[in-house]
Amino acid sequence: MKLAAHTPDPLTVRTVPVPDPGDLPARLPHPQALAWIHHGQGIVAWGEAARITIPAGPDRFTRADHHLRELFAETDIDDPLALPGTGPVAFGSFAFDPASDDSVLIVPRRILGRRDGQAWLTTIGPRHHTADPLALAHPPTPPTHLQWSDGTLTAPAWQQAVAHAVERIRHGRLGKTVLARDLNVQAAEPIDARVLLDRLATRYPGCFTFAVDGLIGATPELLIRRTDDHIDSLVLAGTTPRGATPTDDHTRAQRLYHSPKDREEHAYAADMVRDALTPLCADLRIPDHPEILTLPNVIHLASPVHGTLDRERSVLDVLAALHPTPAVCGTPTGPALDLIRELEAMDRGRYAGPVGWIDARGDGEWGIALRCAELDKADPTRARLFAGCGIVADSDPAAELAEAQAKFRAMQDAFQG
Numbered sequence: 001m002k003l004a005a006h007t008p009d010p011l012t013v014r015t016v017p018v019p020d021p022g023d024l025p026a027r028l029p030h031p032q033a034l035a036w037i038h039h040g041q042g043i044v045a046w047g048e049a050a051r052i053t054i055p056a057g058p059d060r061f062t063r064a065d066h067h068l069r070e071l072f073a074e075t076d077i078d079d080p081l082a083l084p085g086t087g088p089v090a091f092g093s094f095a096f097d098p099a100s101d102d103s104v105l106i107v108p109r110r111i112l113g114r115r116d117g118q119a120w121l122t123t124i125g126p127r128h129h130t131a132d133p134l135a136l137a138h139p140p141t142p143p144t145h146l147q148w149s150d151g152t153l154t155a156p157a158w159q160q161a162v163a164h165a166v167e168r169i170r171h172g173r174l175g176k177t178v179l180a181r182d183l184n185v186q187a188a189e190p191i192d193a194r195v196l197l198d199r200l201a202t203r204y205p206g207c208f209t210f211a212v213d214g215l216i217g218a219t220p221e222l223l224i225r226r227t228d229d230h231i232d233s234l235v236l237a238g239t240t241p242r243g244a245t246p247t248d249d250h251t252r253a254q255r256l257y258h259s260p261k262d263r264e265e266h267a268y269a270a271d272m273v274r275d276a277l278t279p280l281c282a283d284l285r286i287p288d289h290p291e292i293l294t295l296p297n298v299i300h301l302a303s304p305v306h307g308t309l310d311r312e313r314s315v316l317d318v319l320a321a322l323h324p325t326p327a328v329c330g331t332p333t334g335p336a337l338d339l340i341r342e343l344e345a346m347d348r349g350r351y352a353g354p355v356g357w358i359d360a361r362g363d364g365e366w367g368i369a370l371r372c373a374e375l376d377k378a379d380p381t382r383a384r385l386f387a388g389c390g391i392v393a394d395s396d397p398a399a400e401l402a403e404a405q406a407k408f409r410a411m412q413d414a415f416q417g
């Protein structure tokens with residue numbers, strides 16, 4: 001597959017301040033939504049001014065960055081606000097596996113954004129373009145008559161895969177791997193991304209609710225945010241399902257914090273992020289011990305990371321150094337990826353790959369696509385949900401299955417209402 005770009009002509013871009021738009025997902029006129037929302041702020045978008053499909057390869061991030069720079073260099077931009085996310089923006093979603101062709105960048109026609117009390121609307125089109133083909137409002141419809149079925153592996157078969165991974169880790173050089181499974185859902189009508197976005201953004205306000213080319217979810221894991229030369233990341237690894245009461249939650253969080261198995265799982269991820277970012281940064285701060293992050297469905301060990309870049313690097317340049325982290329792949333990376341391919345027996349598609357947005361200044365926010373569903377392009381009444389768990393020498397297959405079920409809950413509930 002070759003890198004393909006569909007851009008009609010050089011683009012003109014105009015950003016104007018607008019009154020507060022209220023709830024962002026509610027403003028999307030069409031089910032083919034693009035979105036990135038965190039605590040009610042962010043950007044939602046629709047239409048397609050340009051699409052760049054990026055072929056497989058470990059260099060897919062730098063190729064995407066290069067192509068996008070060329071596109072934005074030819075663009076005529078009127079952006080008096082000059083904030084992160086104003087002016088032209090590309091939403092993107094990359095395949096987890098470097099051998100997969102699924103990566104895509106989309107420059108939308110309309111972007112509606114809100115950040116720190118400032119709202120804006122950006123219009124992007126080929127020069128002389130006037131009509132908006134997506135101006136037609138199409139009210140959101142919740143999915144109905146849902147039918148769930150196992151994906152590639154049944155629950156018992158997946159537990160077996162976890163047991164095999166534990167054996168390999170105990171008797172080999174691998175420290176950690178991450179195994180995921182998929183679930184299928186079928187609805188009566190085409191699935192409307194806006195309904196899922198609205199439910200996820202309301203229920204998981206502290207997560208990053210996203211939609212890019214039919215990949216929809218709410219991830220708690222910020223892979224990288226770049227604002228000028230400042231970067232932030234939030235490393236997650238080590239999880240327990242939520243308890244039934246506040247006391248139960250507290251006990252579980254304490255157990256998680258002091259669990260050598262979970263601390264080991266977390267340390268692989270935090271160490272790798274430190275090693276990957278140190279050469280790119282003038283200064284980098286990662287706490288010595290993780291924090292507790294409590295979400296509506298699970299509790300995680302979390303390490304917030306902050307740094308200053310040592311020179312001009314776009315958010316995609318930084319992302320290229322990070323993916324795949326041990327939060328979704330393992331340590332060492334190569335053998336962990338080989339084991340994932342062997343034991344999961346499925347293509348992850350864009351699950352566990354980077355998802356987010358980049359603007360013409362190189363600023364942007366990218367999460368790891370977790371707690372998500374990928375709509376079937378050939379049949380939009382169908383979707384695949386994904387959830388995975390870090391596996392180390394002391395992992396227990398039954399506990400990992402329970403953890404994966406708790407992670408699935410975010411998306412299952414978003415479908416169910």
Ligand SMILES: C=C(O[C@H]1C=CC=C(C(=O)O)[C@@H]1O)C(=O)O
Nearest residue numbers: 236237238239327387388389390
């Ligand atoms: C792979 C997933 O979660 C990762 C992120 C946070 C905690 C994880 C864990 O504790 O296993 C995983 O590494 C997933 O949600 O599908």
